[in-house]
Amino acid sequence: MTTPHTAPPAAAAAVPETPVAAKPSLSFRLDPAARKVRRTELWLLLLGMAMVAGYLAAVEANMLDTVTMDFWYPAGVLTAVFLGLHVVIRLRAPFADPVLIPVVALLNGFGVAFLRRLDLGRADADARPDLAIFAGDGGKQLLWTLIAVTGAAALLWVVRDHREISKFAWTLGFGGIILVLLPAVLPGSVSEVNGAKLWIRFGSFFAIQPGEFAKLMLLAFFAYYLVRKREVLALASRRVLGIDFPRGRDLGPVIVVWAMSLLVLVFEKDLGTSLLYFGMFVVTLYVATERVSWLIIGLILFFGGAVLAYVLAGIVGGPFTNFGQRVDIWLDPFAEPYDRGYQLVQSLLGLGTGGLFGTGPGAGSPLEVPEVRNDFIFAGMGEEIGLFGLTALLALYLLVVSRGLRAALAVRDSFGKLLAGGLAFTLGLQVFVIIGGISKLIPLTGQTTPFLSAGGSSLVANWLLVALLLRISDAARTPASTGGVRR
Amino acid sequence: MNAPLRRVGVVVMVLFGLLFANLNWVQAYKGNDYRTSQYNDRVQIDEYNRQRGYIMVSNPGSKPIALSTATKGNLKYLRSYPNGAAYAHVIGYKPVNGAATGIEQLENDFLSGTSDKLFADRLRDIFTGSYTAGGNVTLTLSKTAQDTAYKELTGNKVGAKSGAVIALDPNTGAILAMTSFPSFDPNPLVAHDTGKAAAAYNKVAGQAGNPLLNRALQETYPPASTFKVLVSAAALENGNNPDTPLQAGPGYQAPGTTHVIKNATSGTCPESQITLKEALTVSCNTAYARLGVELGSQRLNDTVRRWGYYDDDLRIGNLSAPDRGTKVPESVLGPLTTSSGGDDKPAIAISSIGLNEVKVTPLQNAMVAAAIANDCSQMRPYLVERLVGPDLTTNLYAAAPKQLRTTCSNSSIAAQLREMMVSVVENGTGRKAQIDGYVVGGKTGTGTADEETNTGSDGWFIGFAMKDGKPLAAVAVILDDAGKGGSGEAARIAGLVMHGVIKDKGGK
Numbered sequence: 003m004t005t006p007h008t009a010p011p012a013a014a015a016a017v018p019e020t021p022v023a024a025k026p027s028l029s030f031r032l033d034p035a036a037r038k039v040r041r042t043e044l045w046l047l048l049l050g051m052a053m054v055a056g057y058l059a060a061v062e063a064n065m066l067d068t069v070t071m072d073f074w075y076p077a078g079v080l081t082a083v084f085l086g087l088h089v090v091i092r093l094r095a096p097f098a099d100p101v102l103i104p105v106v107a108l109l110n111g112f113g114v115a116f117l118r119r120l121d122l123g124r125a126d127a128d129a130r131p132d133l134a135i136f137a138g139d140g141g142k143q144l145l146w147t148l149i150a151v152t153g154a155a156a157l158l159w160v161v162r163d164h165r166e167i168s169k170f171a172w173t174l175g176f177g178g179i180i181l182v183l184l185p186a187v188l189p190g191s192v193s194e195v196n197g198a199k200l201w202i203r204f205g206s207f208f209a210i211q212p213g214e215f216a217k218l219m220l221l222a223f224f225a226y227y228l229v230r231k232r233e234v235l236a237l238a239s240r241r242v243l244g245i246d247f248p249r250g251r252d253l254g255p256v257i258v259v260w261a262m263s264l265l266v267l268v269f270e271k272d273l274g275t276s277l278l279y280f281g282m283f284v285v286t287l288y289v290a291t292e293r294v295s296w297l298i299i300g301l302i303l304f305f306g307g308a309v310l311a312y313v314l315a316g317i318v319g320g321p322f323t324n325f326g327q328r329v330d331i332w333l334d335p336f337a338e339p340y341d342r343g344y345q346l347v348q349s350l351l352g353l354g355t356g357g358l359f360g361t362g363p364g365a366g367s368p369l370e371v372p373e374v375r376n377d378f379i380f381a382g383m384g385e386e387i388g389l390f391g392l393t394a395l396l397a398l399y400l401l402v403v404s405r406g407l408r409a410a411l412a413v414r415d416s417f418g419k420l421l422a423g424g425l426a427f428t429l430g431l432q433v434f435v436i437i438g439g440i441s442k443l444i445p446l447t448g449q450t451t452p453f454l455s456a457g458g459s460s461l462v463a464n465w466l467l468v469a470l471l472l473r474i475s476d477a478a479r480t481p482a483s484t485g486g487v488r489r
Numbered sequence: 490m491n492a493p494l495r496r497v498g499v500v501v502m503v504l505f506g507l508l509f510a511n512l513n514w515v516q517a518y519k520g521n522d523y524r525t526s527q528y529n530d531r532v533q534i535d536e537y538n539r540q541r542g543y544i545m546v547s548n549p550g551s552k553p554i555a556l557s558t559a560t561k562g563n564l565k566y567l568r569s570y571p572n573g574a575a576y577a578h579v580i581g582y583k584p585v586n587g588a589a590t591g592i593e594q595l596e597n598d599f600l601s602g603t604s605d606k607l608f609a610d611r612l613r614d615i616f617t618g619s620y621t622a623g624g625n626v627t628l629t630l631s632k633t634a635q636d637t638a639y640k641e642l643t644g645n646k647v648g649a650k651s652g653a654v655i656a657l658d659p660n661t662g663a664i665l666a667m668t669s670f671p672s673f674d675p676n677p678l679v680a681h682d683t684g685k686a687a688a689a690y691n692k693v694a695g696q697a698g699n700p701l702l703n704r705a706l707q708e709t710y711p712p713a714s715t716f717k718v719l720v721s722a723a724a725l726e727n728g729n730n731p732d733t734p735l736q737a738g739p740g741y742q743a744p745g746t747t748h749v750i751k752n753a754t755s756g757t758c759p760e761s762q763i764t765l766k767e768a769l770t771v772s773c774n775t776a777y778a779r780l781g782v783e784l785g786s787q788r789l790n791d792t793v794r795r796w797g798y799y800d801d802d803l804r805i806g807n808l809s810a811p812d813r814g815t816k817v818p819e820s821v822l823g824p825l826t827t828s829s830g831g832d833d834k835p836a837i838a839i840s841s842i843g844l845n846e847v848k849v850t851p852l853q854n855a856m857v858a859a860a861i862a863n864d865c866s867q868m869r870p871y872l873v874e875r876l877v878g879p880d881l882t883t884n885l886y887a888a889a890p891k892q893l894r895t896t897c898s899n900s901s902i903a904a905q906l907r908e909m910m911v912s913v914v915e916n917g918t919g920r921k922a923q924i925d926g927y928v929v930g931g932k933t934g935t936g937t938a939d940e941e942t943n944t945g946s947d948g949w950f951i952g953f954a955m956k957d958g959k960p961l962a963a964v965a966v967i968l969d970d971a972g973k974g975g976s977g978e979a980a981r982i983a984g985l986v987m988h989g990v991i992k993d994k995g996g997k
Binding site (some may be wrong): 285290339347350353354399404415416419423431433434437441 | 490
């Protein structure tokens with residue numbers, strides 16, 4: 003376990019629990035090290051918001067042929083919101099990783115700006131300069147950002163130590179399973195959108211994707227469960243072909259999760275969520291036990307299940323049909339370019355049109371791509387910012403994931419390690435599943451693009467995920483001299 | 490647990506590496522395919538961002554016959570054709586989906602502004618961010634001649650349901666009028682609502698008489714008696730002259746057949762002898778059938794090739810791109826020899842009066858008349874006179890007429906043919922083509938698809954107009970299934986169309 007910020011072991015041993023830090027004061031007088039970290043965060047944040055403002059200006063220049071005086075309003079509101087979070091961090095997690103918030107805020111800001119650009123594209127040319135700041139999808143996303151960031155701040159405020167979460171592990175676990183399975187048992191009229199049963203709709207204008215929250219709750223439970231069981235899962239094993247395999251009876255939990263993910267696949271018609279849950283579980287299992295065999299078992303089970311589902315789609319159809327169709331579209335989207343393959347074809351055409359440098363913000367036709375505000379937002383942006391822009395966005399995601407993994411490496415407790423590692427990996431996996439889907443790397447599945455896609459559930463859940471990473475990174479980076487772990 | 494966490498980091502790196510590699514594939518490697526894919530609506534959106542250029546007739550100051558006007562829709566400019574059906578076969582049309590036709594297709598690069606000739610405009614657009622309109626195309630068409638041709642063809646007095654008119658400038662090969670009937674209105678076919686456009690296309694394509702076919706260039710007909718001009722040319726090439734006496738009479742029975750070729754009426758050349766000139770003037774079938782048999786298949790074949798038959802490379806459009814443009818099917822004489830290689834005399838006899846398996850396009854027949862008017866110098870026909878920049882003043886291309894072939898060994902043959910054809914219009918079957926104050930020569934023809942039942946007869950006229958020894962226009966008119974009086978009506982229309990050309994040229 004490498005912890006770069008820990009004081010010499012002797013000091014830590016001598017002062018296991020420092021009473022001085024037990025009640026941290028709510029003051030801006032920070033530890034000098036923390037002040038430096040927070041200053042970095044502030045400047046990075048302002049830089050990111052300046053980039054969002056620049057993007058908004060470029061959009062207006064291309065779409066209105068002029069830049070209005072109030073082009074920067076959305077960026078201004080975002081800056082205010084994120085500065086609020088920055089203040090909360092100063093008070094409640096002063097040592098937290100300074101890169102996370104600026105990077106996530108930049109992604110979120112681009113999302114808001116691009117959604118506003120889509121609103122402009124939908125409006126008549128005459129009405130464009132008068133588009134209100136909180137109008138349309140962009141405005142809605144701006145409001146959701148406010149709610150999501152408030153949620154993240156609240157979580158940081160209330161949860162002072164990530165280990166407190168493990169007290170509610172069983173509750174979270176059961177709650178997570180219920181949220182996962184709820185859309186499957188609800189009637190399609192309430193839960194089905196575009197062929198995937200992932201939603202709970204309240205009336206016609208408000209819908210939540212419970213899976214987004216279930217992801218976090220299940221992960222907290224996995225981390226807790228595996229920390230307790232890791233010894234038995236890791237040690238009791240049988241050796242086959244030089245690889246240690248676990249005993250049959252210890253396979254129980256992984257079989258349960260596998261079955262659950264296949265249920266999701268079949269009844270919620272969603273490969274992506276299924277892959278996400280299963281990958282999340284297998285990876286935390288692997289990290290907990292340090293046994294490669296779990297990865298192998300996991301991969302075999304998942305791909306075996308997927309192939310089986312595809313074969314069954316051809317033979318019995320029924321609940322497997324949707325999955326079979328998605329694979330067929332993936333294999334040859336241009337077979338039915340105006341019918342089933344339409345979404346993926348238009349996505350590829352949008353990406354291809356962007357080429358290396360893109361058409362420029364506001365200069366493309368992203369509205370040609372169906373569902374461009376949700377699943378296909380990356381394709382829509384790809385047309386305008388090109389391969390170079392998308393690569394930069396990928397790098398931003400990779401930065402978030404790597405910072406999360408870094409927190410996992412640095413934090414001292416096993417629960418924190420598993421939770422941070424699992425959260426970071428899940429985020430990365432979700433990005434892979436959706437971006438791989440819209441660019442025809444893997445079969446397309448209905449997932450949101452974290453922080454970019456329009457939609458409150460996804461935004462709130464992912465900001466909560468970031469809040470957890472911040473909380474854990476704060477614990478990891480807090481020098482032992484100021485209390486190590488504060489309660 | 491740190492070792493597996495680091496490995497998880499590696500896994501994420503690999504996954505993102507795959508995403509990155511795949512985006513390179515989609516955006517960089519396949520980018521161009523996707524950008525120009527037929528399923529990519531952006532191709533059209535971009536194309537319609539720029540105002541497409543005008544298509545104009547040669548008359549200075551006349552209104553464009555194809556133009557694009559601004560709309561409020563997604564596609565910024567709508568193509569329209571103010572003259573509708575009258576110019577449809579020349580201009581073609583430019584639909585939102587699918588291929589353009591005619592000049593719209595041939596000069597698409599120039600009209601849409603992507604041509605290398607307009608590079609300077611594109612370069613300026615990059616810096617100004619504007620969309621300069623595409624270039625403008627000026628055609629060779631003479632407005633009065635074209636309008637007259639369409640009006641007279643659709644309003645013909647013999648009730649023909651289809652036909653074609655083509656007029657050439659014998660000096661240059663410029664197409665002065667080109668009409669095919671029935672025609673179609675191209676405007677509904679270019680509607681931005683692609684569903685409506687497709688419905689309009691299906692309606693036109695399903696109509697009787699195939700309105701989409703350009704009969705002037707792409708349909709072949711038996712030339713009937715107009716072919717006697719070429720048999721005359723063969724005779725003149727082989728030592729005869731207009732005054733050479735031919736054997737005529739009411740009937741001719743070729744060796745080896747019981748079929749008797751008769752004249753159109755019993756009053757046509759019943760005498761036993763007639764001069765070559767007289768035979769053409771009255772269109773004497775018996776004299777020409779016998780003459781053809783005497784000349785033999787070899788001489789007839791040589792002659793028709795010399796005048797442009799069996800040319801399957803001819804394309805009509807822009808002289809600087811002779812390999813593009815509308816393809817013209819070859820005109821043919823048909824087989825005139827028996828399986829043993831000797832002359833099939835009964836076939837030669839019927840072919841010599843332009844029936845049997847002789848098939849010509851109206852264009853080919855007009856080119857024969859034009860070459861006669863132009864001292865046997867047959868010019869390559871073309872439609873694009875000038876390419877003009879978006880400013881309507883910068884001339885980026887002007888047609889340089891090209892000779893296609895020399896049709897006779899000696900230009901005196903052309904003079905003799907002119908003399909004979911002028912006699913046809915002044916004293917013979919082509920009187921209705923006369924124009925006051927101009928020398929008009931020509932030849933009528935009445936084709937009969939089925940000689941026995943006398944159905945499906947076509948009325949032909951080919952001819953030329955001259956003043957002071959200089960050719961002004963050549964023309965071919967065909968009225969399909971015209972019945973009795975068809976060739977006379979064709980001659981009347983030909984005269985009016987040539988008069989239209991003369992009017993637009995200011996009488997010169």
